[in-house]
Amino acid sequence: MKTFKxxxxxxxxxxxxxxxPLCRALLMNDxxxxxxxxxxxxxxxxxxxxxxxxDQTQLWRETVALGAAMKEAFHGDKLNVATLGNVVSQLHIHLVVRYADDVSWPAPVWGNGSPxxxxxxxxxxxxxxxxxQIEGLKL
Incomplete structure (x- = not known):
């Protein structure tokens, strides 16, 4: 079996x-x-x-559960969920809690200011x- 890279x-x-269970969860350094x-x-x-x-079912389960927990825990106005892959082709899903008064609102976080x-x-x-939040998830 190959090692995940x-x-x-x-x-x-x-x-x-x-x-x-399926994904590695990473904190964007921004x-x-x-x-x-x-x-x-x-x-x-x-x-x-x-x-x-x-795996598709598990990916959606992890995305939905973590996204809901993040939005609630951080009292967000909106949760953005995106898979882009134009720069990094490895499949990855962004979950970003947004606020009506954040520095990029209402535009996307990409290309707005510097991290x-x-x-x-x-x-x-x-x-x-x-x-x-992750420890409390039912996955």
Whole structure:
């Protein structure tokens, strides 16, 4: 069995959170938003339809459960869920909690301003909040 390998760009732009049944959960290193990236632990997959039916179901289960928990925990106005893959072809799903007064609203987070990397203290706090949400998920 092959070992799962994370795309180097995702590895450089994120901080590790947890492994779910199907996905690796990563914290995007941009303190402007609560932003998690889910990456299915499957090699050579760039599109959802390349996953088995079982994995597609599990991917959606993890996305919906974590997204709902994030929106509630961070009191968001909106949850953005996206799979782009134009820069990083490895299949990954962005879950971004948005606020009507955030720096990019109502535009997408991509291409608006520069990421603000977490300082160690802030990263720990948000990471702990997200880990608490992940631990409470029924997956």
């Amino acid at each position: 994370l795309d180097p760009r995702l590895e450089a732009d994120t901080l590790p959170l947890a492994d779910l 303190a402007r938003y609560p932003w998690v990236i889910l990456v299915p632990k499957r090699d050579s997959v760039s599109e959802v339809f390349e996953l088995s039916q079982e 603000e990397p977490y300082e160690r203290a802030l990263q720990g706090s948000r990471r702990e909040q997200l880990l608490a």
